[in-house]
Amino acid sequence: MxxxxxxxxxxxxxxxxxxxxxxxxxxxxxxxxxxxTQALAEGEQTHVVWRAVVAAYPDRVPARLR
Structure with missing residues (x-):
């Protein structure tokens, strides 16, 4: 991503x-x-960070964005 x-x-x-x-x-x-912001600045891959966001906020991230 x-x-x-x-x-x-x-x-x-x-x-x-x-x-x-x-x-x-x-x-x-x-x-x-x-x-x-820290994770991205330290070189974490965007798809890894996005999966973390989805896991942390499952009710906020619509299914179409997962």
């Missing part, structure tokens, strides 16, 4: 303003205690 696709999906799931907050403020255990 390209990085632009990742951010588009995150914004579709959470809205533009909240997606940025989720990415920078929420620590996900699925990412080893890192935020989305």
């Amino acid at each position: 390209r990085l632009t696709d990742f951010w588009a999906r995150l914004e579709q799931a959470f809205g533009a303003g909240y997606a940025a907050s989720i990415a920078s403020d929420q620590v996900l255990s699925e990412l080893g205690g890192r935020t989305i």
